[in-house]
Amino acid sequence: MPVWQSVYEDIDDDNFVLISAAQDTGGEKATGKIFDAAKVTYTAIIDEDHTISTLFNLVNVPSGIWIDEDGQIVRINEGTYAAKHKLGTFEFGTDAYVPAVRDWISKGADSAFVWSPEEVARNIIQRTPDAQRAEPAFKLGVYFHRQGNEDLANRWWEESQKLNPDSWNFHRQDWSFTPREATRNWYRKVQTLGDKPYYRPLGLPGEDTDTQ
Amino acid sequence: MKCRMTVGCTTIFAVLLTLTTAPAFAAVAIVAGETIQLENTLPDVRHLWVTSQDFTRINGFELKAEGACLGEICIPLKQTEDSDLFVKRDGQSWLNVTAFADKVQQAYVVDRESDVWSFGLVPQSRKAFLQSAEAPDFELKDRNGETVRLSDFRGKKVLIITWASW
Numbered sequence: 001m002p003v004w005q006s007v008y009e010d011i012d013d014d015n016f017v018l019i020s021a022a023q024d025t026g027g028e029k030a031t032g033k034i035f036d037a038a039k040v041t042y043t044a045i046i047d048e049d050h051t052i053s054t055l056f057n058l059v060n061v062p063s064g065i066w067i068d069e070d071g072q073i074v075r076i077n078e079g080t081y082a083a084k085h086k087l088g089t090f091e092f093g094t095d096a097y098v099p100a101v102r103d104w105i106s107k108g109a110d111s112a113f114v115w116s117p118e119e120v121a122r123n124i125i126q127r128t129p130d131a132q133r134a135e136p137a138f139k140l141g142v143y144f145h146r147q148g149n150e151d152l153a154n155r156w157w158e159e160s161q162k163l164n165p166d167s168w169n170f171h172r173q174d175w176s177f178t179p180r181e182a183t184r185n186w187y188r189k190v191q192t193l194g195d196k197p198y199y200r201p202l203g204l205p206g207e208d209t210d211t212q
Numbered sequence: 213m214k215c216r217m218t219v220g221c222t223t224i225f226a227v228l229l230t231l232t233t234a235p236a237f238a239a240v241a242i243v244a245g246e247t248i249q250l251e252n253t254l255p256d257v258r259h260l261w262v263t264s265q266d267f268t269r270i271n272g273f274e275l276k277a278e279g280a281c282l283g284e285i286c287i288p289l290k291q292t293e294d295s296d297l298f299v300k301r302d303g304q305s306w307l308n309v310t311a312f313a314d315k316v317q318q319a320y321v322v323d324r325e326s327d328v329w330s331f332g333l334v335p336q337s338r339k340a341f342l343q344s345a346e347a348p349d350f351e352l353k354d355r356n357g358e359t360v361r362l363s364d365f366r367g368k369k370v371l372i373i374t375w376a377s378w
Contacts, residue, residue: 004373017370019360021352022377028355030377035355044355049245052374054333055341055348065347067370071363073345080373105369120345132319136330139242140321143328152323159321169376176378 001038003082007098008042015069016105018042023050023061025142025173049142053169054135057125060168060199064097066104066114074104074114076123079199096204113204123200127164134164141174150177168198242330243270254301259310260322260329261299267307271318271334280312285336287316 001020008018020040022031025048035044045052052058056065056076064080067073081093104111115123127135141156157174164170171189175182190198237255241248241262248269254261264275273280279289289297289312297308297315310329313320319332340346347370349363362370 001375015368017365017368019370019372021372021374023374024376024378026377032355034377043360045352045360046355047352047374051245051350051352052372054244055350056372058374062373062375064374065370065372067347067362067365067372069367069369071347071366073341073347076345101371108369117345121343124342124345129317129319132317132332133321136242136319136332137321139245140323140328140330142245143240143242143247143330144323152326156321156323172376172378176376182378 001034001040003098005038005040005042007082007101011102011105013105019045021045021047021052023047023053023169023173025049025145026176030176049139050169050173054139057127058169059125059164059166066101068109068114072117073120074109076120077200077202079202092199094202094204097202100202100204125166131164131166134160134167134170137163138167138170138173145177237327239327239329241266241270242328244333254299254306256308259308261306262309264305264307267309267312270309270331271313271316272337273312273316273334275307282334282336287312 004018004020008016020035020042022035022045024031024046027046027048031046053061053063056063058078060078062080063078064075065073065077066075079092079094080097082098083093084091084095085093100111100113104113108114137156138160141153141160144150144152144156154174157170160170161167161174168189172182172186175185237253239250239253239260241250241260248266250260250262250266252263262270267280268274271280271282273282273287275281275289275291276286279286281287289307291298291305294300296311299306299308310320310322312318313331316334316336318334320329322329338348341348347362349361351359351361354360
């Protein structure tokens with residue numbers, strides 16, 4: 001996030017809007033200090049219901065969406081870390097993403113990174129009927145969580161995970177409320193990925209795609 | 213009446229409603245993360261019957277003479293005789309919002325014990341996104357409490373980055 005703040009300051013273009021949307025049922029308590037520490041001046045949203053992920057068919061964070069002046073999506077993707085990160089031996093992120101964003105901001109539709117509507121449509125994750133039901137199931141869990149009914153919250157979050165096993169958001173959000181088991185749960189699920197990537201490759205030049 | 217216990221008050225409220233407008237019951241609908249209190253519903257073991265106003269709040273479809281319409285799309289829905297989608301009781305019209313959801317493939321789940329129904333997006337409203345890459349609009353509050361509406365940024369480039377603390 002501090003990286004995005006410096007990118008935002010550096011681009012310094014009135015026609016560029018950066019929206020950072022925390023997909024976080026933990027709300028201000030979980031995310032506020034992170035936003036504060038990064039001293040963000042761009043638009044900061046705490047999206048407790050994961051509304052953005054629901055609308056744009058996203059299953060993981062961080063995810064990036066580029067929207068042009070006409071409201072057309074020109075890139076929609078997964079795993080958009082602003083820089084390379086390391087967590088033990090697990091490497092993730094790429095240094096190729098920020099230069100691509102800069103290229104788009106300066107060249108607009110002429111940027112080589114801009115996709116056609118067909119390419120965007122191909123890259124939108126399709127939802128099965130079960131995956132579609134997972135969305136209201138997750139929100140029902142959020143409703144019960146807000147009511148303080150953790151048993152029912154868990155029941156519906158588990159249902160959402162069953163209905164959409166590919167949603168890291170639904171799994172990791174749920175695990176975040178039992179932090180002691182979260183890492184183990186995550187590691188176990190990562191092991192079941194097989195050939196599937198944790199983040200879809202960005203397809204950017206210079207990107208190290210071997211980050212799983 | 214000062215209510216300290218939310219649950220108790222809800223119960224009293226529901227009982228009052230039942231007495232005045234029997235046989236209707238209160239339920240809750242969640243639509244796009246928003247919680248809607250349904251003050252009146254018709255009891256049914258499988259389905260959720262709601263008033264025409266609540267019907268529109270749940271799926272965006274408005275009732276017209278030609279049926280239930282969302283923009284250009286109209287789904288036939290007769291409002292002159294009882295059917296699996298529509299009934300009239302004591303002058304009040306009731307719409308079967310879950311049977312309609314099945315018809316238009318709007319996903320939903322229900323927690324029957326608490327009578328909370330959670331609805332997903334209506335596929336008819338998703339074509340522009342899925343087929344033509346049009347960004348779906350949203351309205352969310354930012355950290356300062358200001359409304360952020362994506363469509364307000366027309367004429368600018370918008371980069372959305374999602375993240376989470378977990």
